[in-house]
Amino acid sequence: MTGEEPRATDCSEVLDHLYEYLDHEMPDRDSDKMRQHIDECSPCLEKYGLEQAVKKLVKRCCGQDEVPADLRAKVLERIDAIREEDCGPGSAEGRRESGAEADR
Numbered sequence: 001m002t003g004e005e006p007r008a009t010d011c012s013e014v015l016d017h018l019y020e021y022l023d024h025e026m027p028d029r030d031s032d033k034m035r036q037h038i039d040e041c042s043p044c045l046e047k048y049g050l051e052q053a054v055k056k057l058v059k060r061c062c063g064q065d066e067v068p069a070d071l072r073a074k075v076l077e078r079i080d081a082i083r084e085e086d087c088g089p090g091s092a093e094g095r096r097e098s099g100a101e102a103d104r
């Protein structure tokens with residue numbers, strides 16, 4: 001119908017499966033979709049960077065791959081906060097409003 005689909009995967013979908021992606025717990029086909037979305041979507045890229053940073057930190061400090069549950073919860077909380085800021089509805093519409101002024 002519209003013919004153009006900017007993103008095959010939803011931001012929320014990507015974030016929901018972020019840990020599976022980082023842990024390589026998902027099939028190649030799915031992880032390809034994830035990477036594609038993250039490449040195209042800067043808010044997700046930011047979050048992805050955040051997650052990777054946490055994993056690296058944990059590995060360096062604790063010498064383990066597993067992210068402790070409480071730290072994981074904290075990161076997910078933070079992601080929720082970012083998600084509301086960046087992926088909220090209307091962030092893409094903001095441009096249209098400023099353009100309306102040029103109508104005059």
Ligand SMILES: [Zn+2]
Nearest residue numbers: 010011041044
């Ligand atoms: Zn996204």
